[in-house]
Amino acid sequence: MSVFDASMEPMVEMFIYETTTLLEQLDEILIDSEKAQNMTTDNINEIFRIMHTIKGSSAMMGLSSMSELAHHTEDMFFIVREDPSKMHGSLSGTIFDLLFQSSDFFKAEVEAIQENSEEYQPSDASDLTAMIADVIPQLKGLAPVKAPVIKPVAAKESTTAAAPSAPSAPAPQAVKPQDPQGETHAVRVFFEDGCQMENIRAFMLLTQLKDYCDEITSEPENPENNSACSSEIIKNGLLVRFKTSLPLEQISSIIENSVNIKSYEYEGSQSNSTASADAAAAAPHTQVVTDVQSAPVADLTESAPEAAPQEAAAQTARQGTKQSLISVNQIKLDQLMDVMGEIVIAESMVANNPELRNLHLDNFYKSTRQLRKLTDQLQDIVMSIRMVPLSGVFQKMNRIVRDMNKKLGKDVVLNTVGGETEVDKTINDVLADPFMHMIRNAMDHAIESPQDRVAAGKPAEGIITLSAQNVGGEIVITIADDGRGLDRSKILEKAKKNGLLNKPEKDYTEKEIFQLIMLPGFSTNEVATEFSGRGVGMDVVRKNIEKVNGVISIDSKKGVGTTFTVKIPLTLAIVDGMEVAVNNETFTIPITSIRQTFKLSSEIDLLTDTEGTEMVMLRGICFPVIRLHKIYNIDTSVTALEEGIFILVESDSKSACLFVDQLMGEQQVVVKPFPAFLNRYSIKGNGLAGCTIMGDGSISLILDVNNLLNNF
């Protein structure tokens, strides 16, 4: 029996997405804060908000263990928020640990739901909840004398353990504090479009408000009993009338912090006992806050030209980036790409229509140029949509390093470089797992304990460097540690024991020996630990990387460290390419491998060696000439070296001049792999990395300069 009833099904996906996003934010904040040994007010508020949202949404989904835990964490942060200095106190370590554990618990739950929402059963979080409950009184005990007014509220919070908590950030609008009691305020709340079950959401909001307000009435009344009033709520919003002794800002921030609220409107107050001037002033004061979440973005754009206070700007910017992301089904992106291709083809069919030939249509061509410009722009955007930075994957590694540091008693710092390098979403998804394995291996096996490190004359602090860059159209990612390095003799011994050797021991080169560790069933650590060492690690890593056509190589020096280099060929990545033409065919050469282009002139010597290999002499260096038309068997009229153009290209170790008919121009292209059907032919061996679709819908082949120079 499923935990979720059928009517909830459509919400499950949204819940998963929403919660996952929040948890990612949470982890980021936690890692940063722990590193800085400090938590800014912003971060505290942010964590508070995250917990609040998780509590609300999981309660709505009927996941009591999650909402309980979120509730307790929120309680804990309620105290911290009142007095941020507690984050520096003796309890800070405990708080961070609890937060990380809670975040893990949520993640595990969400993953379980994601895997199979039909059979999902909530796990028990009572241990964690109890631990947090233990910390709360300790935290309170540490409370300094200040802020006495607020303390009772905090106390009430944690003891009643049912009330949601108060505001996280000061309300942005300037609703004046009202004289308490006697006044009935009216607020009209609108829920997000399509958030579903509006009546239940309305009920939740009312329940939340009940703890702070007296005499709550709503229109429609008792929404929870009648799902039919959902449509009314969608249309007219939910009108809440209440009396409160708390300042109005606090109420409005409660509303703001509730889930799925699109906007709310303060409709004024009616005083029925004392008609104070204050109330009169406030009555016509109708506050409309549209789209609570994205309001700060608007703020930012308006205030940007002025020298707004930097801190405020930074905060709005942060909120802005967070809220301007939406999730899109990948299938839709694929479809968008397909349609884009059609548009480009259709556009060139219109503009180059043979029936228009010999006609003078100035205005028509002006319009088609405009259209061309727009489709080009559109294509650029569509293609860049699929690219995501690697920083997300890197972020996850931070977390692993942190956890393992705690558990293994090691002191390792993870440096990440080049997190902004963009790769296609599919590649990005595949990379997280292998990296996790490699980092774990490095932490567990490679880096010595602090004592051993000091004994070996190294700093006690180990360093793992994770870097990514776009080199020659390849994404090169290195994972380097400064640990003990790979022990060649040990690897050989182990491989021999496991029957992995297929030639005499002494015939193995260093590289080959290192490659052995990536064979299935190999693990050098004698004792398998919690984190690694089951002998499945490295071969899984290799398989995963090969899945995206990548290669992995290992470099290691005993006592100095090990470097894993992962090269992912340009598949699906965007590269800057030079388009060259040979007869009717176009080829794309990655700009990064081009050194120079030139035409043959009298100053350049042309040589031919005894085997007939043509060479050109440039600045005293001889470069072999590779005629593209020759190696790819293309019939072209440009065969005289004087007529065509040379492109000096360079790979890791070699250089050569490619001879082509002409240059077509520079263009950014998205690399597409060759169809799987062609995989059994040695296209890669022929120096081709993939293909790309040009603006006019034709296909250009992308040269793989490394392979090309090695094979011709």
Place this chain on the structure above:
Amino acid sequence: MSDNATVTTVSALGNDLAGKYLTFYIGNCTYGVELVHVIEIIGIQDATSVPGVPAYIKGIINLRGRIVPVIDVRLKIGEEEKAYDERTCIIVINWQESLVGLIVDSVSEVIDFSADQLSALPEFSNVNTKKYLSSVCKTGNRLVLNLDCEKFLTDDTVSELHG
């Protein structure tokens, strides 16, 4: 450039595709391919040739952003190459989750074959063509040779004799 207006999305015709065959001509012979595999039929378009592949693979085409390899069925079954004309079509079929285009002389029609109409290959048929066929079928006065997509696409050797 393909005439996209003539694109027929055959797979949209109905769910019950079993037993239906799309027939096409190569020279005077009629061949059939199971309709379940067929995605669409498009006009002939210029393919970008790819080095290092057998001659019968004409290259790759761009089908709405997807890169599709195209095979000249004529060359694959050992017929002589023939210049493409306005009747030449590419039948796009779905094979192992990816698309492959088959260049044929012209497309004929969709025929519904009942199981008893299909017969095993006669002994005397040409050995080289035969290895790509799953069954033959007689309809009216024509003999339809049904291609076995699996064999046709995975076998790399080109028949040397004419079918």
